[in-house]
Amino acid sequence: xxxxxxxxxxxxxxxxxxxxxxxxxxxxxxxxxxxxxxxxxxxxxxxxxxxxxxxxxxxxxxxxxxxxxxxxxxxxxxxxxxxxxxxxxxxxxxxxxxxxxxxxxxxxxxxxxxxxxxxxxxxxxxxxxxxxxxxxxxxxxxxxxxxxxxxxxxxxxxxxxxxxxxxxxxxxxxxxxxxxxxxxxxxxxxxxxxxxxxxxxxxxxxxxxxxxxxxxxxxxxxxxxxxxxxxxxxxxxxxxxxxxxxxxxxxxxxxxxxxxxxxxxxxxxxxxxxxxxxxxxxxxxxxxxxxxxxxxxxxxxxxxxxxxxxxxxxxxxxxxxx
Ligand code: SF4
Numbered sequence: 642x643x644x645x646x647x648x649x650x651x652x653x654x655x656x657x658x659x660x661x662x663x664x665x666x667x668x669x670x671x672x673x674x675x676x677x678x679x680x681x682x683x684x685x686x687x688x689x690x691x692x693x694x695x696x697x698x699x700x701x702x703x704x705x706x707x708x709x710x711x712x713x714x715x716x717x718x719x720x721x722x723x724x725x726x727x728x729x730x731x732x733x734x735x736x737x738x739x740x741x742x743x744x745x746x747x748x749x750x751x752x753x754x755x756x757x758x759x760x761x762x763x764x765x766x767x768x769x770x771x772x773x774x775x776x777x778x779x780x781x782x783x784x785x786x787x788x789x790x791x792x793x794x795x796x797x798x799x800x801x802x803x804x805x806x807x808x809x810x811x812x813x814x815x816x817x818x819x820x821x822x823x824x825x826x827x828x829x830x831x832x833x834x835x836x837x838x839x840x841x842x843x844x845x846x847x848x849x850x851x852x853x854x855x856x857x858x859x860x861x862x863x864x865x866x867x868x869x870x871x872x873x874x875x876x877x878x879x880x881x882x883x884x885x886x887x888x889x890x891x892x893x894x895x896x897x898x899x900x901x902x903x904x905x906x907x908x909x910x911x912x913x914x915x916x917x918x919x920x921x922x923x924x925x926x927x928x929x930x931x932x933x934x935x936x937x938x939x940x941x942x943x944x945x946x947x948x949x950x951x952x953x954x955x956x957x958x959x960x961x962x963x
Contacts, residue, residue, distance in 0.1 A: 677848055677939035682867050691924055694747035696872045697880075700724060700888065701756035701765050707783050707810070710944040711848040711952040713868070713884050716754045718891035718948065723759045726768060732878055733772035735910040743776045745916040750872075751803070752781035757790060763797035770801035779804040781833055784819045795826035806833035811943050849885065850937035850955035853898045859930035866935060870923030879907040882922050886929040896950050903928040 701724050705716035736742055749769060756762055762780075769778055780798065784807040798805065805823045807816055809832045816832060823830035847867070863869055866883070873880055874887035881887035886906045892898055906929045908922055934955040946952060 677941050678845065680847065680867070680938045680940045682865055684864070687864060687866070690867070690871045693871075694745065695870060695919075695923055696748050696750055697746045698750045698752055698872050698874050698884070699729075699769075700753045700874075700876060701751050701762060701780075702754040702758045703888070703891075704758065705753060705755040705783070706758060706785055707755070708946045708948075709810070709846065710946040711846065711941070712946065713847050713849055714752075714754065715884075715888050715891045715953070717946040718895045718953075719754065719888075720891070720894075723761075724765060726761060726764055728878070729765065730768055730772070732875060732910055733768060735878075735913075736875070737772045739910075739913050739916060739919075741916055743773055745919070746776060746873075748777040748779055749773060750779050750781050750806075755783055755786070756780055757782050757786040757794075763793045766794075766797040766801050766803055770803070777804070778802075779806045781806045781808065783808050783810060784814055784816065787819050787822060795828065798823075799827040803828070805830035807831070808833045845940035846943055848939045848941050849953050850934040850939065851885065851889070851892070851900065851932050851953055852934040852955050853896075853900055853932065855900070855931045857931050857934050859926040859928065862930040862933040862935050863926035865938070866930070866933065867938075869930070873919070873923060875910070878911070879909055880913070880919060880922065881907045882927060883929075885933060886927070889929075889932075892953060895948070896954070900932055 700714070703714075703716065703719035703722040705712070705719075708717045710717075739745075751762075751765060751769065756765070759765060766778075766780065778801070780803050782805065787807075797803070805828050807819060807830065809816055820830045820832075868883040868885065870882050872884065873882060874884060875881075876887045879887075881902075886902055889900050889902075893900055906927050908918055913919065937955040
């Protein structure tokens with residue numbers, strides 16, 4: 642194993658190399674109602690995000706019972722798929738062998754997709770806690786199925802000390818009542834902060850702008866990225882730096898594209914011997930960044946997906962829905 646680069650130097654290389662001007666241009670990803678607002682991440686915000694501990698997301702289910710426009714986990718486009726408990730147990734065992742991993746991760750997020758769709762969600766919860774006895778663990782849900790959950794689920798949540806985070810979508814959902822329900826089962830609960838704010842202070846959601854041609858400059862994309870390295874993904878035996886790298890596959894099926902990851906886009910969990918390797922992954926541009934058109938990254942108010950390419954892609958030439 643070669644020596645890991647100095648963390649501070651790696652960070653400086655990541656954020657200061659190859660700066661380009663912000664165009665602010667609106668283009669092919671503007672939706673019909675024109676309500677998208679360009680999103681810009683300052684260099685200072687990027688540095689701050691990378692200095693903080695990362696989250697680690699796990700898709701308990703790829704699909705969802707909601708259809709949020711532009712979902713950055715691609716759930717509206719995903720085929721139904723549940724986390725396989727046997728494979729997940731092996732991945733957790735490998736993860737737990739990495740020295741210091743529980744203190745390194747800010748929080749493990751059991752999510753998706755909608756995690757409560759998984760018929761064995763209680764098993765997922767117990768397995769996660771068994772391998773990571775000291776980690777902060779949260780289950781992120783839209784809450785729509787919460788009232789139907791049985792004792793097995795609530796006992797697992799309570800006994801394993803899992804925090805429930807509800808995504809506060811603008812739906813007719815009585816979130817305070819759901820928080821009380823959780824409290825009645827001895828489960829800590831709150832509202833998740835998976836929304837960002839527009840310049841006028843309204844809650845808004847990211848709209849990706851992926852360039853299927855893969856012709857973006859990876860360094861520039863990574864420098865402007867609000868996701869990469871902040872929300873690591875654990876999927877298919879690997880650690881990925883972001884949602885795009887880990888979960889983009891449904892785009893290819895839906896829009897007949899060939900967006901593809903390369904070996905350097907992720908780490909095989911079983912091969913990781915030090916959290917320094919994860920630090921290097923999350924702070925460095927990687928091949929998938931060539932698909933991210935950060936000049937067209939935007940935010941918009943929540944809406945139901947029309948499953949159109951415009952919700953995820955910026956360069957819409959030659960897109961043929963599958
Ligand atoms: S591929 Fe790179 S630029 Fe795109 S979301 Fe991931 S880390 Fe960010």
